[in-house]
Amino acid sequence: MSLSDDLYRETILDHYHHPRNHGAIEHPTAQVEGVNPLCGDELTLYLNVKDNKIEDVKLTAKGCSINTASGSMMSELLLGKSIEEANEIVDLFKRMMLDKNEEVELPDELEDLEALRGVKKYPVRIKCALLPWNTMLEGLGNTLKSPTT
Amino acid sequence: MTKLNVEQIRKDFPILKRQVEGKQLVYLDNAATSQKPKVVIDALTEYYEGYNANIHRGIHTLAEEATDAYESVRETVRAFIDAEHTHEIIFTSGTTEAINLVANSWGNANILPGDEIVLTAMEHHSNLIPWQRLATERSAKLVFIPITEDGQLDMAEAKKLITDKTKIVAVTQMSNVFGTINPVKELAQLAHARGAVILVDGAQGVPHVKTSVRDLDVDFLAFSMHKMLGPTGVGILYGKTELLNAMPPFQSGGHMITTVSREKASWAELPWKFEAGTRNIADVIASGKAIEYLSALGMENVREHEIEITKYALEKLSELGDITIFGPKDATLRGGVIAFNVDAIHAHDIGQICADAAIAVRAGHHCCQPLMRDLNVMGTARASFYIYNTKEEVDLLFEALKEADKVLGHVAVR
Ligand SMILES: Cc1ncc(COP(=O)(O)O)c(C=O)c1O
Numbered sequence: 001m002s003l004s005d006d007l008y009r010e011t012i013l014d015h016y017h018h019p020r021n022h023g024a025i026e027h028p029t030a031q032v033e034g035v036n037p038l039c040g041d042e043l044t045l046y047l048n049v050k051d052n053k054i055e056d057v058k059l060t061a062k063g064c065s066i067n068t069a070s071g072s073m074m075s076e077l078l079l080g081k082s083i084e085e086a087n088e089i090v091d092l093f094k095r096m097m098l099d100k101n102e103e104v105e106l107p108d109e110l111e112d113l114e115a116l117r118g119v120k121k122y123p124v125r126i127k128c129a130l131l132p133w134n135t136m137l138e139g140l141g142n143t144l145k146s147p148t149t
Numbered sequence: 150m151t152k153l154n155v156e157q158i159r160k161d162f163p164i165l166k167r168q169v170e171g172k173q174l175v176y177l178d179n180a181a182t183s184q185k186p187k188v189v190i191d192a193l194t195e196y197y198e199g200y201n202a203n204i205h206r207g208i209h210t211l212a213e214e215a216t217d218a219y220e221s222v223r224e225t226v227r228a229f230i231d232a233e234h235t236h237e238i239i240f241t242s243g244t245t246e247a248i249n250l251v252a253n254s255w256g257n258a259n260i261l262p263g264d265e266i267v268l269t270a271m272e273h274h275s276n277l278i279p280w281q282r283l284a285t286e287r288s289a290k291l292v293f294i295p296i297t298e299d300g301q302l303d304m305a306e307a308k309k310l311i312t313d314k315t316k317i318v319a320v321t322q323m324s325n326v327f328g329t330i331n332p333v334k335e336l337a338q339l340a341h342a343r344g345a346v347i348l349v350d351g352a353q354g355v356p357h358v359k360t361s362v363r364d365l366d367v368d369f370l371a372f373s374m375h376k377m378l379g380p381t382g383v384g385i386l387y388g389k390t391e392l393l394n395a396m397p398p399f400q401s402g403g404h405m406i407t408t409v410s411r412e413k414a415s416w417a418e419l420p421w422k423f424e425a426g427t428r429n430i431a432d433v434i435a436s437g438k439a440i441e442y443l444s445a446l447g448m449e450n451v452r453e454h455e456i457e458i459t460k461y462a463l464e465k466l467s468e469l470g471d472i473t474i475f476g477p478k479d480a481t482l483r484g485g486v487i488a489f490n491v492d493a494i495h496a497h498d499i500g501q502i503c504a505d506a507a508i509a510v511r512a513g514h515h516c517c518q519p520l521m522r523d524l525n526v527m528g529t530a531r532a533s534f535y536i537y538n539t540k541e542e543v544d545l546l547f548e549a550l551k552e553a554d555k556v557l558g559h560v561a562v563r
Contacts, residue, residue: 039497039527040513040514040518040527041495063527064496064498065557066498125501128497
């Protein structure tokens with residue numbers, strides 16, 4: 001299998017060409033900018049959290065395919081989750097991407113994220129895949145601090 | 150047909166036999182660093198195995214051999230850039246250090262509040278940040294010569310911006326993004342007419358274009374050996390004698406002194422005043438071999454080969470309808486550096502798909518973030534050629550870009 005096939009397998013291409021939850025939220029409970037200084041990728045994450053639940057999430061990203069696809073998958077998986085659940089998923093994904101021994105397994109409901117495992121072969125691009133998730137962590141943190149109405 | 154025997158040249162570069170995941174390496178990242186011929190690699194081993202010793206210090210045989218070898222490279226460099234004196238050649242660790250040396254030593258002695266430092270909109274960070282720091286420390290002002298749409302310097306503006314307030318003009322000889330070869334000689338005249346000096350960043354120019362500091366009449370020239378077949382860790386600063394003599398040392402310590410008492414020291418003469426501590430002896434010696442290799446090919450022939458391959462690449466890549474190529478369209482106005490974007494595909498994705506085809510290109514901002522902002526792009530992909538590159542390799546690049554366009558192109562603008 002060529003490296004291209006590996007990296008740009010269908011799931012990633014699908015999310016890249018049709019990113020889910022793309023756009024902005026007018027009155028978000030949290031809004032965070034993420035940047036990857038190495039390649040200049042930028043994204044803005046909007047969250048609407050009510051009663052400890054992610055009611056809405058939107059992203060506008062200016063970045064590579066990996067960044068865009070990773071953000072799109074993340075938004076799909078975290079929509080409707082509680083803050084605790086979301087934090088757990090983010091944590092699990094980050095561990096999968098950073099773990100060197102391939103010991104982190106994903107539950108079935110997160111199986112889309114398997115597509116991003118191939119990115120691990122390209123250390124410089126792991127950062128691209130992680131940018132939306134690190135931005136999400138910051139957003140979830142901010143949400144906790146600001147009182148919800 | 151150019152006068153370079155590329156097939157023969159390729160045999161001198163061991164790395165060009167390299168396979169990447171079963172595919173033949175296509176190295177098109179020469180503006181970042183060039184590959185090295187065997188004579189250069191061998192010179193390193195010969196030094197370490199045969200006459201490794203510190204220079205200018207011992208009176209034993211090895212020390213004398215090492216000193217001779219090191220100092221003879223100074224003469225090789227002098228001849229290569231047509232400087233008047235050997236002592237005008239100073240070995241540094243790279244272009245970056247050479248520019249920092251001037252910005253610190255010359256800058257602190259000469260720049261006063263209100264003075265102007267003229268740069269261009271296409272400078273590499275290494276010919277920008279040292280001047281930013283100097284300007285901040287000295288309350289001086291940075292002035293930027295703008296560029297035209299096809300990536301050339303706007304010389305009409307340059308004439309207005311270089312004034313009696315200008316103390317130094319610091320400009321790249323060749324853009325590492327557009328490939329543009331700048332009219333350095335004319336800029337030197339403009340600077341000198343106003344009593345200013347000119348520093349030329351030759352990191353991209355000297356490896357590809359025959360350069361005579363006397364013909365161009367530049368005051369300082371900085372370049373890096375690793376971009377011209379030499380090893381990493383060696384740069385050259387050329388400076389005119391009167392200027393270098395009037396400048397205080399940059400770094401101080403061993404080797405750059407004549408006599409030292411507890412309270413004070415007197416500086417060694419040129420060029421050693423600027424070469425404190427143990428220098429990069431092995432790599433300087435190997436650098437001499439790199440210059441000899443280029444000289445044997447003839448810089449006119451190197452340039453001719455690059456014009457031909459660049460012309461071919463500009464035409465071939467333009468066949469991709471979705472490509473944006475930056476810089477002059479005429480290959481005779483530019484070096485073999487081609488920055489481009491395909492459709493709205495992120496440069497990293499292009500770099501990746503090329504890498505999958507064993508083609509090495511650069512992707513990103515090329516250490517020119519302000520310029521990327523001017524061009525309103527996040528970054529670009531960049532292919533850059535040297536003496537061993539072939540038209541067949543350009544064809545392979547073209548195929549990879551076609552593939553990238555097929556897989557990732559036609560993204561809805563978001
Ligand atoms: C135009 C230009 N100036 C300066 C440099 C810096 O050279 P070095 O990293 O060898 O100091 C480069 C290399 O990337 C360059 O392209």
